[in-house]
Amino acid sequence: MSIAIVDYGSGNLRSVEKALQRVVDEANSVEKVFITRDAALVAKADRIVLPGVGAFADCQSGLFSLDGMVDALREAVQMRGQPFLGICVGMQLLANRGLEYGSTPGLSWISGDVVRITPADKSLKVPHMGWNQLVFKENSHPVLEGLPESAHVYFVHSFALRCHISSDVIASVNYGNNITAVVGRDNVIGTQFHPEKSQMNGIKILSNFIKWTP
Amino acid sequence: MLKARVIPCLDVDRGRIVKGVNFIDLVDAGDPVEQAKIYDEAGADELCFLDITATHENRDTIYEVVRQTAEQCFMPLTVGGGVRTIEDIRKLLLAGADKVSINTTAVHDPEFVRIAANKFGSQCIVVAVDAKSNSLGGQEVFTHGGRKPTGINAIEWAERMAEYGAGEILLTSMDRDGTKKGFNIPLTRSIADSINIPVIASGGVGTLDHMVEGIIEGHAAAVLAASIFHFGIYSIGEAKAYMAESGVPIRLTRVVKE
Numbered sequence: 281m282s283i284a285i286v287d288y289g290s291g292n293l294r295s296v297e298k299a300l301q302r303v304v305d306e307a308n309s310v311e312k313v314f315i316t317r318d319a320a321l322v323a324k325a326d327r328i329v330l331p332g333v334g335a336f337a338d339c340q341s342g343l344f345s346l347d348g349m350v351d352a353l354r355e356a357v358q359m360r361g362q363p364f365l366g367i368c369v370g371m372q373l374l375a376n377r378g379l380e381y382g383s384t385p386g387l388s389w390i391s392g393d394v395v396r397i398t399p400a401d402k403s404l405k406v407p408h409m410g411w412n413q414l415v416f417k418e419n420s421h422p423v424l425e426g427l428p429e430s431a432h433v434y435f436v437h438s439f440a441l442r443c444h445i446s447s448d449v450i451a452s453v454n455y456g457n458n459i460t461a462v463v464g465r466d467n468v469i470g471t472q473f474h475p476e477k478s479q480m481n482g483i484k485i486l487s488n489f490i491k492w493t494p
Numbered sequence: 495m496l497k498a499r500v501i502p503c504l505d506v507d508r509g510r511i512v513k514g515v516n517f518i519d520l521v522d523a524g525d526p527v528e529q530a531k532i533y534d535e536a537g538a539d540e541l542c543f544l545d546i547t548a549t550h551e552n553r554d555t556i557y558e559v560v561r562q563t564a565e566q567c568f569m570p571l572t573v574g575g576g577v578r579t580i581e582d583i584r585k586l587l588l589a590g591a592d593k594v595s596i597n598t599t600a601v602h603d604p605e606f607v608r609i610a611a612n613k614f615g616s617q618c619i620v621v622a623v624d625a626k627s628n629s630l631g632g633q634e635v636f637t638h639g640g641r642k643p644t645g646i647n648a649i650e651w652a653e654r655m656a657e658y659g660a661g662e663i664l665l666t667s668m669d670r671d672g673t674k675k676g677f678n679i680p681l682t683r684s685i686a687d688s689i690n691i692p693v694i695a696s697g698g699v700g701t702l703d704h705m706v707e708g709i710i711e712g713h714a715a716a717v718l719a720a721s722i723f724h725f726g727i728y729s730i731g732e733a734k735a736y737m738a739e740s741g742v743p744i745r746l747t748r749v750v751k752e
Contacts, residue, residue: 294590298565334615405692411497411745432745436617
């Protein structure tokens, strides 16, 4: 069993790796956590994590320029149905397109656009940075199970995924307006916040993810 | 709603905490990683390391501290002090830092902030502004720990850095730093109200009321404090509980005591 963290030159891969390693150890699981830029390894992985920090266009170009990586992700996630977790820009990349520095196509696994946050209350700062609370939908998701009500998680972003299909939104967060916090469909889930930086609530989410059998 | 952040800061010199800490349950009171774990368990919202190592040869120790901390603490970590090049930033981020704080280099070369923000994203670029009142009654940016005046107005500087792509301003009042008299509230508020990125208030915390003032009156998004936590005057939990009681939106966590 293996959990691949996709390295496309973005993000704090080490934090994600250490947090996943911790939940694997705690679960006495034998899953192997590894960071890779090798499309062949991603295509064969049992679970895939796509992290990401920075600008959408930069991350997109990093990911799409890795030889065979997008095809490998499609094969593993869309054809073989392996559990997939996108984090922050890694979640935003699921959209049809990002509108940060022009328009850039995403993976189009979750229908929607990545747009700048514009809080109606002008005193609210952008980036949305810090600890904010999740607003869950009525139907719970296995990856969010066991979290306290209105769980605090750590956000840092200036853009957000606006979904075209409301059932793709699993949880939201209020920051002047409602912002998508968690998206999901079938074997794909994505968090706008950083579970690897969200102390115990984040650890709980990762721990659920490694046990998730969609 | 978004919560105000409480950020303990540790001064690190050659891999060791500089200011005296006296927590009895620490195996090694000078070990920043041990201290980071205590703050993490106590529910700190972020952690800040300030590397005050003077010589470049000893800088590698900070990478090791960051690396070990990131292995054990799953909270945002900012590292400042001595960040001069894009390579310095890259190494800190790869070691496990989430943000880097840039001070003197930004003053010498403002374009550096723009380049760094473009390369790594605004979310990880914090510009530290050390402000001190000058003889004309204005607030001037100083470098080198408050020793070198720059002739730059602090408010205009913060606005310019926000425009260049800084994701956050870490504002320290050099007049207040170490005085325990509280933040410079008018300065904090002027800057917080004039820019659209978060301001972290720093310098002068002596009581828990000072932390409340920083948020409520200073309009800061976060408060940073060193000595009141170092010396065990207040715990993170006490500070956050007090702030919550005083009407500050705060994330309260269950503190796990073993």
